[in-house]
Amino acid sequence: MPLRPFGRGGARGLRAKEPIGGNHVKEARAGRGHSANFAGKALICSTLLAGLAITFAQAKADDVNWRQFEGASIVWAYDIHPYADAVAAQLPEFEKLTGIKVTPELYPDDAYWNKLTIQLSTKSPSWDVVGTGIQPAWDLAPGKLLEPLDGYLNDPKLTAASYDYKDFFPALRDALTWRVKEGQIEPGSGQVWAIPHGFENIQLFYRKDILDKFGLKVPTTPPEMSATCEKLKASDRAITPLGVRGVRFWSSIHTAAISIAKSYGVHDFLLKDGKLQTGLDSPESIAFHNDYVDMIRKCAAPSFANDNWYQVVDGINSGRIAMAIDSNMFGFWNDVAGKPASGKIAFAPPLRAPNSNNFESNIWVWSLAMNAASQKKGAAWLFIQWATSKQVELTGAISGKLVNSPRASTWTDKAWLEYAAKPEFNNFVDTFKAVQERAALAFTPRVGFAEAMNAWAVAMQKMVNGADVKATLADLASEIRSSM
Structure with a gap:
């Protein structure tokens, strides 16, 4: 070409x-x-x-x-x-x-x-x-x-x-x-x-001007985010409440999904009986995915399945998106003097599990x-x-x-x-x-990372499109185990 x-x-x-x-x-x-x-x-x-x-x-x-x-x-x-x-x-x-x-x-x-x-x-x-x-x-x-x-x-x-x-x-x-x-x-x-x-570490960054306009607080958990999104959509249907990556590729897992999942106690892999096993069908993973999928359905753009970081960044810069969970520097770059969003983007830790006192952030x-x-x-x-x-x-x-x-x-x-x-x-x-201070590598070092995480991204799309969470995660775990 x-x-x-x-x-x-x-x-x-x-x-x-x-x-x-x-x-x-x-x-x-x-x-x-x-x-x-x-x-x-x-x-x-x-x-x-x-x-x-x-x-x-x-x-x-x-x-x-x-x-x-x-x-x-x-x-x-x-x-x-x-x-x-x-x-x-x-x-x-x-x-x-x-x-x-x-x-x-x-x-x-x-x-x-x-x-x-x-x-x-x-x-x-x-x-x-x-x-x-x-x-x-x-x-x-x-x-x-x-x-x-x-x-x-x-x-x-x-x-x-x-x-x-x-x-x-x-x-x-x-x-x-x-x-x-x-x-x-x-x-x-x-x-x-x-x-x-x-x-980079993973953060929640948001259009301060939009949240202030509608009197909305910065959410700290996926259920809080879902509720905030519903309020924002009721106030202005033209604004997409949340920008997140959704493409069928591991890059959509390594930012928002893995960071929030860690706070729920989810492990991509863990040692069990002396052998490496995936933890993606665990009770903690089911709880996380129930909350995360519900959040995506209520908050993300209809184009979620095709959105990568380019769309997330452009959305928050233009004001079409009110909040994003992604690499922290994206908010910084859009705050640069002379840009439409300059001075309007503020930063917060990523979302955490409702029963957790601490957030987690992948690097x-x-x-x-x-x-x-x-x-x-x-x-x-x-x-x-x-x-x-x-x-x-x-x-x-x-x-x-x-x-x-x-x-x-x-x-x-x-x-x-x-x-x-x-x-x-x-x-x-x-x-x-x-x-x-809390940022750390959230994945387990191993060969086969891309294959397993790509499969997770595909499963995420299926769940957002209506597939049963528990059954989809069981299929995902079975697929990953068969390749180990």
Whole structure:
């Protein structure tokens, strides 16, 4: 398929690939327009340009020869995402520094993950650097489809002393470090499979102006949300009360569903009689799904089954959606000065079970990994190192695109803290800190993550469409057990 420009005003060289198959065409169009809104002014931001100059000066002073792979061309693949925008806006500086040409290939969310699996499992060398998360990497590492990065990190000819790998939050480093034993993931010590690039926790964020207009309180449980949605629909039928992902893909499970489910005591997998079993047909899971499905029916848009994060973000930005449960940075990005929702979005912890005193919040770690089949591994590593460096992370953060930096140094930097504390972002920083205290990886490390979670997403659609909750969960658990 031919390449198409990445929206009007996109960063130089940034392109979005046409999605795989017709089912994703509408989503791809939405994604390109949404991402272009974020990227449009990146290259004229004075703060960003200043950061680029600092990056170049610091890199030139490093003890690594940044031009040792001059003339190489690499491909970097990623989800259509503002995090990609943050790096793409700075690519001209990387190319100037190294003489390496980087071609981005960006895809809509679920199309990207499908394409990633195909590209790497066929051992195609066409992608050199890929965006991934912890969970997809669990499925890729055992087949030797990802390149372990320990050797690159520990090579003084390839990694600058100023890179400071230990500056990444320990929990994020640990989550991307494991060993493969007998075809399964064994967390803890082991090899480094990817480098953190950004991360997120799951929150409820809402249009403060809409809730205030109708005198509605921020709900804290799914039943409270259902009741609030009924009141909102009675007040204004044009507003969709709640935006959540519903596509038949694991990405619709890893945000709202898994975070709320954990507070009900639901486990995707657990040890029973010394063996790993799924917990998705447990009494706790049945209770959660009864409440969650009822909430979706009363609160979500009729397009729920086709909605991914692009639709959620666009809805809350335009005011068509009053509340959303998703990655916390989406509310932040829509509060940026000059946007329709600027100053109107506030933040709260995710919903919790009615009988629980605590909420739970899943984490997702956007990371950069290397394709094991790449024929340009040295150039690929220099790009990963540069894209996750202190200055590139900081510059992305204070440009309003790469929030939730995985580097501790960003969170102590005065420029970032002052920017994130601006009035238009309401209670973003305080809520982030409160939620992060309880945020943790909600999934069990194991190969087969995507297959099981995709099945859960399909079952969720069936239940929302009227299928019996208990029977559907029994079928889901049976399907997962048969594949273990």
